Amino acid sequence: MADLARRALLRGVGGIGAAGALAALTGCGVRPAYVTAADRTGPDRSARDRSVDFANWPLYIDVDDHDKQRRPTLDAFRRRTGISVTYNEEINDNDEFFGKISPALMNHQRTGRDLIVISDWMCARFVRLGWVQEMDRAAQPHVAKNLDPLLRTPHFDPGRKHSVPWQSGITGIAYNRRKLGREIRHTSDLWKDDLRGRVTLLAGLDEAFALLMQGDGVDITRWTADDFHRMIDRVRAQVHKGQIRRFTGNDYIKDLDSGDVLAAQAYSGDVIQLQADNPDIEFVVPEEGAELWAESLMIPNLADHKRNAERLIDYYYEPEVAADLAAWVNYVCPVPAARDVLASSKDKDRAALAEDPLVFPDDAMRRRLAIARDISPRERTAYAKEWDAIVGL
Template identity: 35%
Template sequence: MSENRDSVARETVAFMRSSLSRRRILQAAGIGGVAAVAAACGASGDTGSATASTAAAAPDLSDSEKTLQWSNWPGYMDTNDKTGTRPSLDAFIKQSGVNVTYTEDINDNNEFYAKVRTQLEQGQPIDRDIVVLTDWMAALWIESGFVQQLDKSVMPNASSNVIDKLQNVAFDPGRQYSLPWQSGFGLFGWNKSKLKELIGTDTMTSVDQLFNPKLKGRVTVLSEMRDTMGIIMAWQGNDPSNFTEAQFMQAIDALRTQIDNGQIRSVEGNSYMSDMESGNVVAVIGWSGDVIQLGKNFGIALPETGGTLWTDNMMIPALAAHKKNAELIMNYYYDPEVAAQVSAYVQYISPVKGAQEAMKKVDPSLVDNEWIFPTSQTLERTYVFMTLTAEQDVKYQREFQKAIGN
């Protein structure tokens, strides 16, 4: 990897490599979301140098209203598959007396921002006490004054149990406004038996295999630009953490070719999981926890030329009415045993100190799981996508959307 990568990339990779310990982004909204807005209002898109603006605060009703509203991505909480209940969340409700309305309504960073942007800009509440957004979007919210500063005095776990190198990221020094929820990889997923049937092997290691003509019409890639383009750029020998416009366009050309010739069946977000289960899709560029949750009949691997790495973050929006309740549940999920319980289900990387040790009690078979507690060797094979200026984001999103037919 290049030594000349932006600061947020360096810090995120440094955190992962030192810790040895879903986010799910569907970028279908194109340039109509955050990038266009950021460009229009002159906001910097550089998550490496975000400066927080003061957020509006409403009277905190936590003491009189034992409730909170939490917006998160689908499949990002431990769940009893038979009953549909959420064990760790139910335990918090019973323990604290705070009723939690948990909604899986974040399917895309841009899409979610577009839904609440007008309210945020007009200084109106968005009727949510916690939102979970990816680093680059979290940076924009912090910089724009859309999130409230955390009161660490009521969050002892959160103050002491954040993985060391993730405590002081460039877009939120000292974690004054955000806390990591989970981290994960952009990589390959595939149906083992169908892959072997079509190309003679049940293992996928290269983008060349993904684009094997024998898989024509059975391949899906992510609608999240950063993961799909990052993996293609790395395959072409370029650095997704530090690239030129020409290198980005080289990857766009490769993507457009594979779409136009029918190799790539679709460019999707969440729906790729159901397509894999049905057998319509054999191989994907997907997200680590998603593919693992599909079960043992599906394979997962980082491309030999490198995958992507990201983090999603909990934040309390401006004018949230139950700030203290939100801080209490954020603190609860930074208990290592609770964090291990969540990781055992979602199969993403935990940012909580002690979660790996706690996993010995929760599920000993996962203590050395490479996808939850990756080694430094694994992390050396990943990239954090280069931080883009607002202007770059607009331009690159436009090119990506054109390539995928939007």
């Protein structure tokens, strides 16, 4: 099983850094960085060079129990197809990786990578800028068949033509049921007096805003400026009241575990790991709803091995392979059919994952999940400024 260190790396804060970088590229209404569809593809060397260069986050794939350098699912792919995978754990932050490869992409140059995994809010920028290629779904029958319907139509990429979820997750509320002495069922429960000074929220605007809007009954698939400002006013009032202890990165994990904090805006994948050591920690999708997000696979412009990359993506959408990955990373599996594979396992731990709603959300939970409309470039600078003034960044 993966450890909590992975979550600390997975979602870079979407604040001014990337917003500023994007503004520099697209300021004054000019789009010098935009790449037209005709300029996104190049000669594909897949047939004669049977390889793929795959950039991912650390600790985000299965590893062999006895040899941490081996990754069983990638090894099986190579044996089956003859395609070797150069796997680089080089993505530590969305903004940082954006800065690393943006010079090549804006200048119509190869990045040296055939496949990347970034958070969907960052994927939105790549799609807008024309920096990633449309995939050939005819060559990806398992994606077409097995991708979770909840993840098929994000606002930034209708029909998922340019992206395929690697793993998914939920931003909800984690709390210590025993120490709090009551249930949390609504986002508004965070503002009750018995939690004053014992609540944390996520510091990143992209990570935090959707759940807080949902608490006000907003449909986050089509939220408006009024919805945003109403959410900001509510959070500002709770800060002034002393309700919010602080805004956090992944260090909320430590606060929850120690009991310094009783309730926190949290990621579902973290809670699975926390519960192994502290069964008093619970995760809730509020009745008003919670955000479903993903980190997604994309093929950058001018990738040398596009067909091989598409084949690798499709391989991970075979239920048996998806089950192996889900058993290790413990996030929401984007392949619901993997549940039956795990349920039939003779290994008790693997079989138990099939019944975990934080890996395979049940029907009641699924009805309360939604993918948020992303923050547009025009909105981002002003909204990030307002949010950061509250958070204290």
